[in-house]
Amino acid sequence: MSAAEAPTDVPVADLPSGAPIPSSIPPPTADSSSSSPPSSNNSSKAAPRLPLSFLLSAPSRLDAFIAHLNRCMQTPSGADAVLQFVCYTSRLSSALLASLAGHVLARRSASELVALALALPSRATAILFTTAAAAAASPAVVVVPTGGVRAGAETAAARAALLLSARLKALSGLCSEARTITRLWALLGLYFWARSLVLETAASLSSTSSSSGDEKQGTAAAAAHPRKSLGEHLVAWAQLLGCLGFQVLENGAYLSSRGVLGWGPEAQARAGVWSVRAWGVFVGLEIGRLAAQLSSPDGRARLAAAGELDASRKTLARNLAWAPLVVHWGGGGYLPDAAVGLLGCVPGTIGMRDLWKKTAA
Numbered sequence: 091m092s093a094a095e096a097p098t099d100v101p102v103a104d105l106p107s108g109a110p111i112p113s114s115i116p117p118p119t120a121d122s123s124s125s126s127p128p129s130s131n132n133s134s135k136a137a138p139r140l141p142l143s144f145l146l147s148a149p150s151r152l153d154a155f156i157a158h159l160n161r162c163m164q165t166p167s168g169a170d171a172v173l174q175f176v177c178y179t180s181r182l183s184s185a186l187l188a189s190l191a192g193h194v195l196a197r198r199s200a201s202e203l204v205a206l207a208l209a210l211p212s213r214a215t216a217i218l219f220t221t222a223a224a225a226a227a228s229p230a231v232v233v234v235p236t237g238g239v240r241a242g243a244e245t246a247a248a249r250a251a252l253l254l255s256a257r258l259k260a261l262s263g264l265c266s267e268a269r270t271i272t273r274l275w276a277l278l279g280l281y282f283w284a285r286s287l288v289l290e291t292a293a294s295l296s297s298t299s300s301s302s303g304d305e306k307q308g309t310a311a312a313a314a315h316p317r318k319s320l321g322e323h324l325v326a327w328a329q330l331l332g333c334l335g336f337q338v339l340e341n342g343a344y345l346s347s348r349g350v351l352g353w354g355p356e357a358q359a360r361a362g363v364w365s366v367r368a369w370g371v372f373v374g375l376e377i378g379r380l381a382a383q384l385s386s387p388d389g390r391a392r393l394a395a396a397g398e399l400d401a402s403r404k405t406l407a408r409n410l411a412w413a414p415l416v417v418h419w420g421g422g423g424y425l426p427d428a429a430v431g432l433l434g435c436v437p438g439t440i441g442m443r444d445l446w447k448k449t450a451a
Contacts, residue, residue: 154451161449168445170269174434175442177265182431184258189428191251262431270344276337284330291323325375332371339365363421370416373409380406404440411436 162168318326343361346353353361380402383389393399411433418425425433 158446158449158451161451162445164449166272168449170272171438171441171445173265173269173272175438177262177269178431178434178438180258180265181262182428182435184255184262185426185428185431187251187255187258191248191255259427270340273337274341274344277334277341280330280334280337283333287323287326287330290318294318294323322379325379329372329375332368332375335368336365336372339368363419366416366419367421370413370420373412373416376409377406377413380409404444408437408440 162172339361343358345351346358393402415433
């Protein structure tokens with residue numbers, strides 16, 4: 091019903107209309123409003139809009155984000171945390187995109203796959219055949235007839251996903267290499283770690299052999315600053331030796347791959363495997379040490395008194411995520427790329443969150 095066909099006793103304001111009602115029109119009476127249909131303006135809500143203040147503050151928020159990220163990159167440990175986060179998130183994203191594209195392309199014919207492979211870069215072609223073969227092995231995959239707008243759109247989307255997957259995988263490899271270059275100087279930190287262990291061990295031996303001093307004062311000092319036991323010293327030394335073996339072998343393999351040292355390809359491969367196994371010594375001992383402390387009420391109390399309880403739990407979570415990766419890189423090779431990226435995201439995300447909070451303005 092239009093406004094011209096409406097009865098004269100019904101106010102115009104009661105008719106459904108998309109135009110705003112002028113304020114000069116008197117409000118309807120109670121009788122007429124109760125019998126009239128509801129207005130469309132009241133029944134439908136307006137589309138949400140971004141407030142102007144939000145849009146105007148976007149440049150300042152972007153500036154604050156860039157400044158915060160710059161603070162994260164000011165130290166070597168902070169830069170390594172950022173690179174680690176980018177490395178494993180990009181690797182996980184690459185694996186997921188490749189898997190999705192593989193499931194789409196597994197239903198295509200061999201001629202289509204060959205034509206697509208010829209149009210892709212070499213890195214994306216390798217991902218194409220790997221993911222398509224893995225997806226085709228699934229019993230649920232059925233080759234469907236090609237042609238049509240939908241099939242062409244799916245193939246184009248899969249091609250774009252493969253290209254993005256290859257670029258993300260290259261980004262992950264670049265971040266990993268950058269971290270390896272940074273770790274070339276880690277032997278300096280291991281030297282200071284070894285020096286501190288030597289001083290701690292010497293102090294512990296001298297305090298054990300010394301019998302002078304009041305017994306009560308010695309008990310109070312031991313409670314305030316508990317000394318490490320012989321087992322804790324042995325664990326620390328074993329962890330140091332594991333990290334030393336890892337760093338020496340990794341540095342030798344990487345420098346040889348760049349022509350700085352003279353190790354051959356086979357020696358580089360063996361050094362890479364044994365470097366991961368040496369790092370696995372540190373990871374395994376760290377898991378055992380932290381699990382023993384966190385499972386004991388006295389250990390949790392000491393960590394809580396030192397303010398290290400939350401940090402110890404995070405360290406345990408990181409090393410539990412590293413453990414299957416150590417087995418994978420140390421010779422097993424049983425994990426797919428998606429699992430490697432997902433497990434690597436655990437320590438990467440924990441480290442990035444802690445760094446982001448630590449560098450907050």
